[in-house]
Amino acid sequence: MTDRTTTAPRICPNCDGFASAAITLGGRNARGQLRTITAHCPACNGTGIAPTRRNREGARA
Template sequence: MPYGPPTPTRLCAYCWDFPVVAITTGARHRNGSRKVAAVICPACKGTGTRPVRAREAAHV
């Protein structure tokens, strides 16, 4: 169990906590299921959050 206060984080402004999405390509596999492409948010690198800047931490 970690000790100390939790590290403050904010939601990513680009993906709003939807860091990985599946987009259908329109094609289908042989069994009839759809082919999908997983896309990761480039801003937060798939975490959905971003660290709080020092300027913001002073106001929290």
Template sequence: MTHRPGPVARVCPDCDGFPVVAITTGTLHADGSRHVVPALCRACKGTGTRTARRPAPAPAGR
């Protein structure tokens, strides 16, 4: 009996699966370490996986 793999993880196309990054501000703390600010991917909201996209609205006809 063969093993069937589970569903394939869908990686966010905007962040390539790296949803949280640390951006340095250039300032230093008193101990010499850098001050960093975390930033989340706006598309996946920090999950790293693709979210279901809403279909585009249909153009109104006459």
């Protein structure tokens, strides 16, 4: 069995990896398409991956 050479990315705990969502505003535009906006997770800025933790001075590893 081979070992992983890189670690798996940490999934954002706030959005569970689903960082962006299309939200319907209701109604349709002049062309008949639904009006939507895109909302991004504020914790991971729409990447779906949690930011890495930084070591603080004096903290144990």
